[in-house]
Amino acid sequence: MPLLLVVAIPTFVCSLLSLIADTIFAVFYYALPPERHYRQALIVNLLIADWINALNNTISGAVALSRRNEESQLTRGPACTANGYIGQFSVQAIDFNILIISFAVLLTVRQSSITMEPPWWAVVLICILPWIPSLITSNIALGLDAYGPVSGNWCWIKPNLVLRYTLTHGWRIAIFFLTIGIYTYVYLYLKRVYGKLNLSTDSSATQDDLDLNMAEELPNIKQPAHGHVRTFSVATNHDSDEQPLSPTLRRGGPSTDGIAPSSSQVAMIGRKSHGDIQRVNTLGNTQAAARKKALRKMLLLNGYPILYVILWIPGIANRIVETVGESPVWLKALQASTQLVGFANALTYAWNEQLSKRVKSRWEFMRRTNRRPTVLPSRDTTGFV
Template sequence: MALSHFALALAAADFIGSTLSALGSGFIILCYVFLPVKRHYRHLLILNLAVADFMNGINNGISGAFVLAQGPLQYSAACVANGLIGQLSVQATDTSIFAIAIVTVVIVTETRDGWLSKRTRWKVAVVCASTWVLPIITSFVALGKGYYSAVSGNWCWIRTEPAYLRYVLTHAWRFLFIFSEIGLYVYLYIHLRKSFRTMNFLIANQIQVSTEASIPSHLSSVSAEPPRDPELKIHVSQTQFNKVDGDSSAEKFRPVDGPDVSDEEAPPPTPHYYPPGKSSASVRQSPIPAMDEKRQRQVARVLLLNAYPIAYIVLWIPGLCNRLVEASGHTSRVLQLMQATTQFVGFANALTYGWNENVAKSLKEAIKRW
């Protein structure tokens, strides 16, 4: 059966999104499995998310290719299998992103005695396995009840009648996850803002004390302040500490499993003021190294922006709106076409969660070796 111009455009947009998501998530899986990527606490969670996105991309890509070649989908055993895999994988994506949000907030804000303070693989494996519990339950409940059928788009999924089915099994959970993730990351943003201000205040006080202590007594009555030349200043925006000479005061401010930031991107050093009686070498050995504002912003970006599910939420808005219209008994060609953005979620997740400078660096080194 030939497709109309609108149906062809819709099928092509869906197919492109599914294919890009499959390629993007598959590439991240290969990188994480075969490249010597530096391991961090979210490594398995990101790999788990990529597996769910890859399943969904391949599943919808196959059905999309069939639609382009043969026409609209019809109810069949293949349609039921397509709906089952689609429900399982797309909800696993939802739960995986929610799990990453929870673990990110816990790791950044927890104390050293917290459950994840000493990360072991079995703990992360438990979290990863838990992301598949809800998808397995809902997908097989729909299978047992015979809810799968052809729907708008390049795939089969839960039928439109009765209208509450899709919300009980999928959409209500997705709304819960999205609003929870927004709340979690707002809380994390506020927490980090307070932490940065606290660290800067403590570092400024320690530097002031060490500066005053280093000034000889015969000069202290003259001036205890550094010159006010704008080119001679101390940068105290420090967010990550290294323990030096057994000083335990710096250790308590070390972020748990800090961000993977390459030193190659560090900006050139800026001039520093060295107090009287202190050489540049002695200042560099201080347990309070300096970090400029650009470096601080880079750390904040790795901690926050790489974890934010902004692209995931934005890409799902048209699809959710289209399903709401369908639940009301109406159809909208504009929303059906915009629903194609949901097929790019896997590709966006690969860029947001999977790809980072360490993966890029490992890939370049592997290409050079080959």
């Protein structure tokens, strides 16, 4: 039967968009290399899988459109088998890459030592892991001669509920739930930590307030032999750091020999405390600002798996319907959303603040010098995706 253009054209356009996006970001990552960090390696690994899948489906889509008036646009044979094999291999690698990135985010948030500075062999091993299940399942389908034309613009596993769920859909649904569970935990954990940081850097902990409180307390408070100056911590909203003072110059109260401190001693204590608090505040505010910036980046990651799941829902629904009967045209057309996964991954995972800064820096450099650009090292050391 003639090709349904309402299905073929959106599917081809979406796969082409993913191919273009993945290619552009691959060029960016080559011309403007990011800092050497395992999370960047995972993103590149995901881009490779997305690029392979998008290229594979774009080629088969172009072939199908070129044969749109023929009885069968895609027929079983070596080309169809290769298309189905590459599709199964790459699409499952995408699923497992997203799962591993989710675990990497979880370990980073929990500040696991595994994720701080892993050795190069560990990074290579982590990047290889997503390809192992896809290699196994694609070869099983090949051994069972299960590849053939399916609805859409490509070849894949023939309509067999057991095979599709065993080799693909079962894994994907499990990854959906695992990924959503991980990011839900990350979101709740960061909201708790982020809320504390917000409270601890409110106006109640400003330099003026600290100085005023300290000055008001100096004349009246009696301390044991070792007095302390209390300062607010930026890590939580209630903890405090304590710095011991000299045994003879304490904060308020009588001295060890019963003689009250003179006004010059009080002034000395005030100046010393003021300097100490100012240094602690400056350091604390800097650390808090950096931490809050990093946490904001991590919180943004929570939207990624939601988009991934939404784009795959029509495709999974269509394949389920195909196993029990003929799928309606509208559901086949909605399946085109699955081809936007590569495009979405490129925009969410690859286009981050580091890459944005590198592109802007290169653009400014080209405008100032008006000459051919050269590769500049990354200046962003945050390491967050």
